Amino acid sequence: MTQPRNKYSPVTWDSVDPNAPASLRHQTEPDNDEWRPLIHCPADFPCELFELAISALIHHPEYNSTLILRSETVSESSTDIPSAVPRLEDHIPIQTIHRKVLPRRPGRDAGLEQYCTMYASDKEDQSVPTVLVLTPIIQPGSSLPYYHPAVSHLAFRYLQTDPPRLQIEVIPLPDTATDVSSRLYRTSLVLLDTLHRYGYGALTKYKKRVIHDRLVPREIYQDIYLVMRERHGHLVNEWHESTDPLKHVYEDIGIATFLMLLWRDMYAYTSQSKISPSTSSPSDSSQPWASWPRPPGGFLDLGCGNGLLTHILTVEGYAGHGIDVRARTSWSHYPEATRSRLHAEALNPTTLLEAAEEHPYLAPGVFLIGNHADELTPWVPVVSTICNVSGYLSIPCCAWTFDSRFERSKNDMFPVPMSLEEFAESLYLGGDGSNTSAYSQYRIWLASLSLHCGWKIESESLRIPSTRNWALIGRTHSWSTPDEETAARNNVIDIVKNVQNRGIFKTRRPDGKAGEH
DSSP: OOOOOOOOOOEEOOTTOTTOOOOOOBSSOOTTOOOEEEEEEEOOSOGGGHHHHHHHHHHOGGGTOTTEEEEEEEEEESSOOOTTSOOBTTEEEEEEEEEEEEESOTTTSOOEEEEEEEEEETTSOTTSEEEEEEEEEOOTTOOOOTTSOSEEEEEEEEEOOSSOEEEEEEEEOTTOOOSTTSHHHHHHHHHHHHHHHHHHHHHTTOOOSOOOOSSSOHHHHHHHHHHHHHHHGGGGGGOOSSSOHHHHHHHHHHHHHHHHHHHHHHSOOOGGGSOOTTSOOOOTTTOGGGGSOOOTTOEEEETOTTOHHHHHHHHTTOOEEEEESSOOGGGGGSOHHHHTTEEEOOOOGGGHHHHGGGOTTOOTTOEEEEESOGGGTTHHHHHHHHTTOSEEEEEOOSOBOSSSBOOTTTOOOOOOSSOHHHHHHTTOOOTTSOOOSHHHHHHHHHHHHHHHTTBOOEEEEOOSSOSOOEEEEEOSBSOOSHHHHHHHHHHHHHHHHHHHHHTOOOOOOOSGGGGGO
């Protein structure tokens, strides 16, 4: 059993403490550039794990500030140490990483470059770092962005005292307060807590349970998302539903960004890759997706709700449709290009075995989207196999089977080619890792269903503002022989026939004129 993390117990540094180790010193002390220890806490992990803990600090500064998007490594060197990096008494610099910190709101906050330098003691093992110093690179006449502490250097130390401790020391900028109520002190409290937590994770061989960016690289997703947010963020102020506009607008911008990048990698470049002539076509630098590949049969958003996702994709030149059992208030406020793509319709999956080719929006090669599609969620992989779609994205929320609510005690998993525990582990469901919650069990059931329908299982935890951000993606079939394809298609036929025989499934009547037919 994993040992619990010891309580984070920070202590303000006290110069009169007889056990207080000496602060860092420069080899040649510059005027007014003394290191100032601020805070320390017990180190509950050995010195050998300090490098793992600070590596996370270096490569993921966004975990400590919502104002930071990410960092990008410019260069690394263990020999060429920049002159701006301090030379510390009794320490040897063993590696410097030059990184660029990117802000989440580039229109408001500036980016920043930094040197992240690791030092080892010159009296102990010189391959094991015990100090990390962050040095902002400030150009003449410029100032630090708001998200960066007001320091010229900030150091994280592993002190091999008895007991060992973690300590933060700084060289503050002139006139910067460092008392316990200061912003710099409060920031140091958070940073030390983070280091303490990372050390615990290294000690317990922590395995991250939620893994993002498995199918779409983080960097390009974030870059395109920022552009998309600028293009569609105005919809927050033009919201016509009673729901929270911040959540829905930014969530659908995130899903649209993910889909555009997923499609870019899924489909070959064809003449259909060009942007629709009904929309503007600025240069590729401002709208690079103009020439990206896209689904050959367009997209179909099942249970499209407020229609926002369909609207965003339509504006960006992607052909497709959204259907829902009732029109929403928002629909009438979209431009004609979007309104013509939104339809009040109740899809009956049980009729598609005989009439799939007759459905106007289920053309061969269409890509299905099931974003919180509720009762239609389990039908997404089934319909995908029946209609020969080119792929699908399913973001499950409410737990439904084909004609009733999902119940763990009544709904068995479909066969999987490994133990159920291994299968669940491969889905990266998050949570506490036990995968015993009702929502986890439902997602495992959906994944086993998708495999049963002939789809290779891929999953992603989307970067969207929702606790229901886990997505199941089908973009390739699992079969490799005609016999395996026949077996998968027979599985789908059996599912539909069983639902028909039970006679429980009822299609909700759509609102308006569509429900009168």
